[in-house]
Amino acid sequence: MVGALLVAVGLEIFLVPNKIIDGGVTGISIMLSHLTGMKLGLFLFVLNLPFLMIGYKQIGKTFAFATLFGVAVMSVGTAWLHDVPGLTHDLLLSAVFGGITIGIGVGLVIRAGGSLDGTEIVAILMNKKSPFSVGEMVMFFNIFILGSAGFIFGWNRAMYSLIAYYIAFKMIDLTMVGLEQSRSVWIISDEAQQIGDAISSRLGRSVTYLAGEGGYSGDEKKVIFCVITRLEETKLKEIVEELDPSSFLAMGTIHDVSGGQFKKKNIH
Structure with missing residues (x-):
């Protein structure tokens, strides 16, 4: 109405x-x-x-x-x-x-x-x-x-x-x-642990580490996956750029998120 x-x-x-x-x-x-x-x-x-x-x-x-x-x-x-x-x-x-x-x-x-x-x-x-x-x-x-x-x-x-x-x-x-539209984030970096810790501590978002392998080099890679809101996108980019400017970062729009640990943690 x-x-x-x-x-x-x-x-x-x-x-x-x-x-x-x-x-x-x-x-x-x-x-x-x-x-x-x-x-x-x-x-x-x-x-x-x-x-x-x-x-x-x-x-x-x-x-x-x-x-x-x-x-x-x-x-x-x-x-x-x-x-x-x-x-x-x-x-x-x-x-x-x-x-x-x-x-x-x-x-x-x-x-x-x-x-x-x-x-x-x-x-x-x-x-x-x-x-x-x-x-x-x-x-x-x-x-x-x-x-x-x-x-x-x-x-x-x-x-x-x-x-x-x-x-x-x-x-x-x-x-x-809405402004709280969710974004999926994939990060491939040699500093994956540091970046993941920073995302958890500075954004309050949980991350998941996936095992990957370079298609050309065959080297083992650690892949970070997490879900953030559109309002947090700029801050996440700053974190990745600060800790590993050479990392691979990809984002995509998600229309619905349920379950898991998506709810934001309190940051002290």
């Missing part, structure tokens, strides 16, 4: 009054509302219904009902806020803050197991039979939708719409994974 209401605020307080659109079904709804003079909320609800039916059959009823609830709240919210004056008529400020608000809202809805846009449902289903990721397919759909805004609202507004969409896209990612 909170996520859907935030999207309604982003649309009616920032984007719609300044003729800036979002991507997907929302963008199509904004353009149709402008051309016909009908309420935005009506198009948001009606255009998403066919995709909800597909989602119910192909993805599951829990997802479909969560999405139906979110779309309904968003539609009612836009109708309720339609006569509220926008906070600013500056196009850049509208694009930035509209994108931030919408991105946070959509991210909350996705975290709760739903969706607010039919194109995402189509992309999820097509992803099973396509080499492209869901994000790539959504971006492909939105190129055409955002491009259409240039013919209706002018190319100046279309470019601001692209800014709003990009910011929303980034905020969705930040809202879903």
